[in-house]
Amino acid sequence: MSTNWTAQAQPHAAPEGLLNAYSDTGKGWTGADSTYSVPLSGGRTAFVFSDTFLGPVNPDGSRPTTTPFINNSFVIEQGGKLKTVTGGTATNPTALVPPPSNGWYWFGAAQTSNAGRNLDVIALRFEKTGPGQWDWHWASNYLARFDSKTFKLRSLKPLPSAANVQWSGWLLRDHGYTYIYGVEDLGSSKYQHVARVRGDDLTAKAWEYWTGSGWSADETASARVLEGVANEHSVTQWGDGYLLVTHDTTELFSKRVLGYFSCSPTGPFVKPVELYQTPETGGNIITYNSHEHPDLRRGNELLVSYNVNSLVSDDLYADVSIYRPRFLTVTLAAAQ
Template sequence: MVRDNKSRRRWIATGTLIAATAVTGLPAAAGDNPTPRPQVGTFRSPTTVSGPAHAFAPRTGEQSCAAVRTSWTATARPHAAPESLFNAYSDTGKGWTGADSTYSVRLPGGRTAWIFSDTFLGPVNADGSRPTTTPFINNSFMVQRGKSLQTVTGGTASDPTALLPPPSNGWYWFGAAGTSKAGRNLDVTALRFERTGTGQWDWRWAANSLARFDSKTLKLQKLIPLPSSANIQWSGWLLREGPFTYVYGVEDLGASKYEHVARVRGDDLAGAPWQYWTGTGWSSDETASARVLEGVANEHSVTRWRDGYLLVTHDTTELFSDRVVGYFSCSPTGPFVNKTELYRTPETGAGGSYGDADIITYNSHEHPDLRRGNELLVSYNVNSLDANNDLYADVSIYRPRFTGVTLTPNGLR
């Protein structure tokens, strides 16, 4: 089961079904990885693309905000907090030892909930490997208060289970999350996947849901169905802006991924009708939702930046890309333009810090509540195409990385 689930996750992350590449070297120990130098650079490319279905949202005129008119240079600071805190906690082997997704939500009482999908639990061997019998579950939380971390799962300490129990014929992965009802609820988008047969690839995305937890006790209260009729996974990001919560979804066609935008009045995704951006206005028909941008990852972010908006994503226009990129807009619905390279992940591929062709990076996004002044905090996930071996041989691989990214204006375009 561990091996099957990990195979599923790696293909969703990359969006392409191909044979795994051969291992070219053994994973290096975490302490053997050289500290990358800060990266500085800019990147531009055309942003008008086409797809096999649904016309792209038409442009609604020249964007005039400074965020779009400015040319930005990104300077990256790898290993930003809380990366070392997570690593030290993982090394103890007393709870969470690695996972992907890595969304964060501020909770009452000075806490931060870290939202994870596929999760390994302890123990950890003295040589930094995992026992093959280590517990593995499809979703979990870690709660941070200052420099203290606590693992939150379902089940019991001796028999931990996923926070959101799997349905009879599938499993749930967590997506973007937020609070509702004045912080009383922790609401987490959840994607249900189902098996369609007994083969390795006999599974599919089935539906979107909202998992509602009590924000104080973190106990599951209910699972609420969300719109799911247009082949859009409404779990990429949640943005609170004015009277609305904007919901960013991904139409995942494998090799191509397209962003869509919906909105709900208020902070409760289950408490008001959904509206879908058509490219010129809003519709109550989910199938009228327009493609806004090609090349986003299943997990990305859209946040306020100066007088506009910044979209941060792994670049899925490239296979197994090492590039974290940003796009700018004057509106939460786009168009998102001026593609800018923010960072190159040093772990990726045979030339990366593990010296392993199977190592991939994916699903980068920002944590706006944890910005330090003008510096963004961006996380991304690391995995292996040979997960059955690599993730057990080296516990350091399957942990989130955090990078500080400072954007400096170069002048107007």
């Protein structure tokens, strides 16, 4: 495939406006990060989120400091209407996967299994290590399986976690396999890893791990494929090859969204092209975890989302519009 491309991006693509308008009502989800999407039966799309604010929203666009905050949620879109799905009750909402006694679960990539009956979400377990704001660490990977109609949690099963890789970056179905893209997060450096399993059930068969030259049953033999990826990124089929979309993590709090190209789902991913620079980045405001939504593509137009947040939590209460995903359409053209 060609690996020389140019990119043009247009911000504020659908469904950004739909989510913003829903957030402004304060009647459910009012902002979150992660922003994976999964097509479901009946023309539905499940948007899969991690840390989530719920309503209400004040008339001036601020949040009450008492607003509920949970670590994972869904927003279901059908026919242009949105519905928030959480655990707990309407008066006492909780995360869809209840937090363990000393931590929480953040959601990663998701897909359906069992002919669409299951909505499977990779859940990362984090544990607190002390009283401070940053005293926590990743502990292990799980698969949270939901009924794709009722969104009730069916099971929470452990996934491979022996190689210091968060196997939650992306899931790609290709030629009878599900490829699982993980990130070895060393703080200042982040490395992509690749595993695969036959079929679409991540818990039914043994995983294999890409060693750089072949596949191994040993998770600790997993090789570093690419440095500079974000914890959440995407690898999708593009033309007769593959496109990786990620925030650039080779620089701190980067505004750069990059696309890499490969002839194989295991890389090497080469010839990065800048897809976009996020205008929100600066001061307290950070952007992160950009990835594609291949099921919401229109022809050759990619739909890419990224998350926006503030390093000062008070900002998120003062202005509801900060902590909401942004969406772009990106048009790639072969370089002449």
